[in-house]
Amino acid sequence: MSEWAIAIESVSFSWSAQSPVLQNCSLHVPKGQFWMLLGTNGSGKSTLLKLMTGLLAPQSGQVNLVQPVGFVFQNPDHQLVMPTVGADVAFGLVAENLSTAETRQRVQEALAAVNLLHLQRRPIYALSGGQKQRVAIAGAIARHCEVLLLDEPTALLDPDSQLDLVDQVRQLVKTRGMTALWVTHRLDELNYADGAFFMEAGRIVESGDPQRLKQRMMAGAVRG
Numbered sequence: 001m002s003e004w005a006i007a008i009e010s011v012s013f014s015w016s017a018q019s020p021v022l023q024n025c026s027l028h029v030p031k032g033q034f035w036m037l038l039g040t041n042g043s044g045k046s047t048l049l050k051l052m053t054g055l056l057a058p059q060s061g062q063v064n065l066v067q068p069v070g071f072v073f074q075n076p077d078h079q080l081v082m083p084t085v086g087a088d089v090a091f092g093l094v095a096e097n098l099s100t101a102e103t104r105q106r107v108q109e110a111l112a113a114v115n116l117l118h119l120q121r122r123p124i125y126a127l128s129g130g131q132k133q134r135v136a137i138a139g140a141i142a143r144h145c146e147v148l149l150l151d152e153p154t155a156l157l158d159p160d161s162q163l164d165l166v167d168q169v170r171q172l173v174k175t176r177g178m179t180a181l182w183v184t185h186r187l188d189e190l191n192y193a194d195g196a197f198f199m200e201a202g203r204i205v206e207s208g209d210p211q212r213l214k215q216r217m218m219a220g221a222v223r224g
């Protein structure tokens, strides 16, 4: 069995024939780790995540992820579809044909993992942005996702909720053995990562120690 939860090998993808977005892009995330993906605007980060979810297929190369995979969007209002917290987490389990008792148990366990069990009956509209992101993460936990992909999940959050969320995901990775890949532009989030990638023009140009990347970005050696 591979040591990687996410293995992207020489992937190329173009939205149109004139402009390749990903060019021989490779990236590997070890199992049970929390890695971040940074890069210049338009370098292809969101496109790469869409390939990982299977929403897009690469024109060449290989995309391999340990399944099941959960996805958290930048804007939770594009993701949460049911009226209440508990109903939304349960909705993600419909395809699994579980008994009512099993569904209830999975929902409660997932909400407890993100410290939201007390809000199970609350309407989604009455949640803060950070709470909504936790509901989206609970949906992935309820489905027993091994891999969590998060595309700028803190972009709409205030600084306190931002750091609460990144800390929560780090704890989930460390306590549950999940693997997470988190796209961000925010350098302070790198303090929570096990490793980081930097993307430029459709390729990973740096990878490894997040503190080293942070220092290089702060010094202007690479620009995000």
Ligand SMILES: Nc1ncnc2c1ncn2[C@@H]1O[C@H](COP(=O)(O)OP(=O)(O)OP(=O)(O)O)[C@@H](O)[C@H]1O
Pocket (backbone or CB within 6 Å): 015, 021, 039, 040, 041, 042, 043, 044, 045, 046, 047, 048
């Ligand atoms: N649906 C689409 N149709 C056509 N082109 C697209 C589409 N989505 C993205 N692109 C183009 O692909 C390139 C990479 O975009 P992508 O959103 O993957 O970059 P990104 O690194 O996530 O950017 P940002 O940091 O600004 O969010 C850009 O040139 C963008 O205009």
